[in-house]
Amino acid sequence: MKIGLDIMGGDFAPKAAVLGAIAAQKALSADQKIVLFGDKAQALPFLTEEGVSPDDFEFVHTTEMIGMGEHGTKSVLQKPNSSISLGFQYLKDGKIDSFASAGNTGAMLVGAIFSVKPVPGVIRPAVATNVPKLKSGFGIMLDVGANADCKPEVLAQFGMLGSLYAEHVYHIQNPKVGLMNLGEEEEKGNVLTQSTFPLLQKSDINFIGNIEGRDLFNDKADVIVCDGFTGNVMLKLAETFYILTLKKGFKDEFFDRFNYEQYGGSPILGVNAPVLIGHGISSPEAIKNMVLLSRTMVETQFVDKIKEAFK
Known part of the structure; x- marks a missing residue:
């Protein structure tokens, strides 16, 4: 190799x-x-x-x-x-x-x-990143910057790519895939998320429905699907948590896992x-x-x- x-x-x-x-x-x-x-x-x-x-x-x-x-x-x-x-x-x-x-x-x-x-x-490759979970481990979020504007078919493929990555690289069995949205209900969101929801429903992955920003760090979803604009904003905000804890002298195992060094790099899936x-x-x-x-x-x-x- x-x-x-x-x-x-x-x-x-x-x-x-x-x-x-x-x-x-x-x-x-x-x-x-x-x-x-x-x-x-x-x-x-x-x-x-x-x-x-x-x-x-x-x-x-x-x-x-x-x-x-x-x-x-x-x-x-x-x-x-x-x-x-x-x-x-x-x-x-x-x-x-x-x-x-x-x-x-x-x-x-x-x-x-x-x-x-x-x-x-594959219509558009995606960049994925790890997201720490409150209890332990981490989830996968994609896209985080490669595709600021997406079509529903692209987001649906992100769900499949993220699911495969979680399963085969990190050995998460039957990973739960959630669509980042501004509400849990199927009809919530903009035209993009509303059109993506039924495509993910029909796919062969373990789609659990919409999730909200509050679910980013809990165990509701193993894979978080979003467009690259949304994902990049959430990623940069999450990275800031670790920096803020250092500046405040606050030591906590959960926030330590926001340190990008632990994950090294983001794959292009x-x-x-x-x-x-x-x-x-x-x-x-x-x-x-x-x-x-x-x-x-x-x-x-x-x-x-x-x-x-x-x-």
């Missing part, structure tokens, strides 16, 4: 990415290797400081990178030798089994869609290979966990499960 990692993306690159890769490699088996995409000359000093041999990794050297503020589509097209573009080329060619980056989100979305492409039958996007401020711990989640997605053959479901 070869896990691709962009070391040029993120606010603290390449140091955070390299240190995260070192930590992750220690948890991998002998037949699992991390392939680093980026400037090898910048990475070597961090390896030396940690007493790690460069031979522990494979390198795809490039000095070109896509900045966090660059336009996603244009940058991928105009910078074919960037770490992100090369990573997706390797993924497309089957030279790596997965690819992850804490870099430009737009470039990662564009790269995934135009290189490995969506699974046949519905494309033909495992692709993960990390937070721009990703620390080495977050990078490590993103790499390990990449491994899990490869080991569980999750993409094959999606292909089978969307035949």
Whole structure:
């Protein structure tokens, strides 16, 4: 297994990415290797400081990178030798089994869609994230930013993608799928949610109906379906809880699970290979966990499960 990692993306690159890769490699088996995409000359000093041999990794050297503020589509097209573009080329060619980056989100979305492409039958891939639950564990919410505007058919597919992810990657049996809405009743909501409800009802997943914002952190649903605009607002609000507890000096196990570092990265569900996007401020711990989640997605053959479901 070869896990691709962009070391040029993120606010603290390449140091955070390299240190995260070192930590992750220690948890991998002998037949699992991390392939680093980026400037090898910048990475070597961090390896030396940690007493790690460069031979522990494979390198795809490039000095070109896509900045966090660059336009996603244009940058991928105009910078074919960037770490992100090369990573997706390797993924497309089957030279790596997965690819992850804490870099430009737009470039990662564009790269995934135009290189490995969506699974046949998937209208729009979605970005998923973990949502801590009050009692224990967490649920899955999607979409959280890739699709600000959605059609009912797209939201219905998000329900299937999220259900498959919860079941096969996190081993949640018969996951409960809820549609985020402003009321529990079937007729509540806007045109989008009202039209999506019957589609989810007819699907083969365990759809439990509408849920409200108050249900985000309880056990009512394992998978929360929403458009990317709504999901991104809820995600950013949830992330703030952890920051506020730190500022207030408040220590609590539940709020500690809002720390993004524990989950590493957010997968793009519905494309033909495992692709993960990390937070721009990703620390080495977050990078490590993103790499390990990449491994899990490869080991569980999750993409094959999606292909089978969307035949």
